Amino acid sequence: MAEDHASPAGPDLAQGVSRNDFSGETLLGHVGDQDVLLVRSGPEIFAIDACCSHYHAPLADGLVVGSEIRCPWHHACFDLRTGEATRAPALNPLAVWRVEQQGERIFVRDKRAQPAALGKSPADAPEKIVIVGGGAAGFAAAEMLRRLEFRGDIVMLSSDSAAPVDRPNLSKDYLAGSAPEDWLPLRPDEFYREAGIDLRLRTEVVSIDTKANKVVLADGGAVSYDRLLLATGAEPARLPIPGADQPHVHTLRALADCRAIIASTVGARRAVVIGASFIGLEAAAALRARNIEVHVVAPEQRPMERVLGPEMGDFVRALHEEHGVVFHLGDTVVAIDGKRATLKSGGALEADVFVVGVGVRPRLALAEQAGLALDRGVVVNEYLETSVPGVFAAGDIARWPDPHCRDNIRVEHWVVAERQGQTAARNMLGRREPFDAVPFFWSQHYDVPINYVGHAENWDEIAISGDIAGRDCMLKYRKQGRVLAVASIYRDLESLKAELAMEQNAVC
Structure with missing residues (x-):
């Protein structure tokens, strides 16, 4: 995340600019001490905050599409008329100013009031929506329901010990020590109380009764629903080797995992990352930022070749090697005895910290128990509804008909999960909106x-x-x-x- 500009940029838009000075699609200026972006969309001119509300990317470098502007870094979308964040990963709206045109000059006037909501909840809206999962999809659904002025009950059941956080940061800036923990929560704790979202942490759901419309909890309790969203996400794959259960052998998924890794780096000199996945290599970069020697052990010959191809795989390897990472490719760890990892090749590595990044598995046990149709994920239609009416699925578990690759796909991307949660929220209110967003993810290496x-x-x-x-x-x-x-x-x-x-x- 970037810091705010030290001083306002460009011309003073309150004093006006000539049409000749605004010949392109955008013009960066300021009103008082706040940076403001003039945006041209057809014959109309808008004035909005200059930076994305997600990670503060400069929207002047983005793309105007109709009455929206798209963020250049992580592809969030904003409505130019209202400032509303219409597509994740941004959740907060932008400020919007009134624009006045007088002759050949364009003036930015007073700031407009933010709209109260994105729309009215329908009269036949369900009375109670239950969301199982506290990750990207579950949070985005709950937040969108309230933005849509859904007045019914929302119960969010999360097995996690922390309220929803910005998970991509866990393997990037936060793990590297360059982002404070208060950047991580997607919303402050009081948001859930003020929004009337009944967030229950450390809560395990053990079964779903789709005939009685209720979920059964591990403590013996039950929660009824009118609509249900399954957003159980995925869990890190575990290494089936001796020593993988030791306290200094970590996976990275939740905030608690990241805190444990950070604690284990105190006084550490060397770390071994097992797996050259995106998470594994982002963790490697973050640990190098803490001046820890890092070795990466992985069975493939090139990191990320399966997703990015050989040329990009070679580049990613070279980039990490430039920063001191040592690769042991075409090899695997077969046992960890204390601080000693034995390799299949016969070698061994000593390390203070081990991080396992060998992929994740979708959490499908609840869906299977409930009798939902499965196909290497929970099968959903274009509206993200499962084979059982009134039960929806979103995020890492959902396999949906993607119109772009013309196939049924399941992906494990943060932005996709958020966008699916938002679409599921609209469809649980009866909107029948197809999920047709193009999948997107980003990865950061140094x-x-x-x-x-x-x-x-x-x-x-x-x-x-x-x-x-x-x-x-x-x-x-x-x-x-x-x-x-x-x-x-x-x-x-x-x-x-x-x-x-x-x-x-x-x-x-």
Whole structure:
């Protein structure tokens, strides 16, 4: 996250600018000490906060699409008329100012009031909605229900010990020590009380009775529902090896996991990361930021090749090696005895800390017990409704019909989970809105962000433009001539345009 600007940028928009000075799509200026962005959309001109409410990205570098503007870093969307955050990962609205045009000059006047809500809850809305899960999808659904002025009961059952947090930060800035913990909560504790969301932490759901419309808790209690959202997420895969259950062998999923890793780094000299996944390598970068020697052990020959291809895999490896990471590829850890890890190759590594990042598994036990249709995930239709009417699923467990890759897919992306939670909220209120957002995720390695839009489980061609080693590139993953996904480094506007092309089923 960036800090606010030390001083206002650009012209004083309250004093007006000439039309000749505003010839492009956006113009960065200020009103008083606040940065404000003028945005042109067709014949209309709007004035909004200059930075995204998510991680403070400069919206001047974003993309205007109709009456919305899209963030260049993580693809959040905002309504130019109301400032409302219409698409995750941003949740907070932007301020909007009144624009007045007099002759050849454009003036920014007073700040407009924020709209009270995104819409009215329908008269036949359910009385009680239960959400199982306290991650991205569950939180986004609960928050959206209140933004839609849903007046009924919301019960959110989470097995976690902490209220919903910004999970991507756990393997990035927070683990690296460059982000304080108070950045992590998606909303402060009082939000749930004030919004009337009954958030129950450390609560295990053991079964669902879809005929009686109730969920059964581990303590013997039960909670009834009119609509149910399953957002149970995924859990880290565990290593089935001797010594994997020792206290200095960690997985990274929840805030408690991250706190434990940070505590174990005190006085540590060396860490071994098992697995070259996105989480594993982000953790490796974060541990290097703490000046800890890091070794990565993984069975593949190139990190991330399965998702990003060989060229980007080679780049990611070289980038980490530039920062001192030592790779042991084509190898696995077969046992951990105290601080000694034995490798399949016969070697051994001594370490103070072990972090396991070998993937995650969707939590499907509840869905299976409830008799929901499964196919390597919970099968949902375009409205995210399961095979049982009134029961919805979103996030890491949901397998949905994706119109862009023309297949049923399941992905484990934070932004996708949030957006599905928002869509599920609308559909639990009867809106019948198809989920058609293009999948998106980002990964951060030191000062290098990798953005990825679309979904390509396999491909027959990777078209590369720019220079991967120069950290200025775009890769298009094609199958039978169709672009299924696009990865990029420092090509933010092109990434947004590729996402839009996929939405419109255009050639990108």
